[in-house]
Amino acid sequence: GAGVSQSPSNKVTEKGKDVELRCDPISGHTALYWYRQSLGQGLEFLIYFQGNSAPDKSGLPSDRFSAERTGGSVSTLTIQRTQQEDSAVYLCASSFRGRAVTDTQYFGPGTRLTVL
């Protein structure tokens, strides 16, 4: 595709429910990143994938958060037993990892999650 796509664009859920957010990176990009942006705040780094593996999961806010990536492409971020403090915009980005590239991250439009 032309850019990073994310779905859904908006998600309203009730406290305690599980949600799954999807990210489809730019074709050929091996690196994929998840961030969280709370209202009026900067970006909080959550997790990074190189291929299908995530070397460091320490950025995930709690054990209710998990992420996976399959086939080196699509990634899903799952939040179990959602809490109101999980309400935020979840942004996904992808980049091409190579020797002589600047590794700019290209961001998707985000998923706005609202937990009631």
Added chain:
Amino acid sequence: ELKVEQNPLFLSMQEGKNYTIYCNYSTTSDRLYWYRQDPGKSLESLFVLLSNGAVKQEGRLMASLDTKARLSTLHITAAVHDLSATYFCAVAPDVDDMRFGAGTRLTVKP
């Protein structure tokens, strides 16, 4: 702990004026990024600065990097309303670590 500090956090300026946004970071990093975010939109890459003394310009925006001072600047020349947005700097001290500043919300008034 790595800190990325931007200032100012809010900037209101008149069209035609010049101003500079500052980005300080607390650890070594070989890459520094500037992004723009319009309200309700995602982030758009503006500049990637890779070395000490690097300067890049695009239209009315110019970014520079001083790795010794751990400082990057984003200079706005003769601001226009279309530049109103939030600007983020980010450093990548490691391949799997990207830290963003809090952002500078710029409003350009006619």
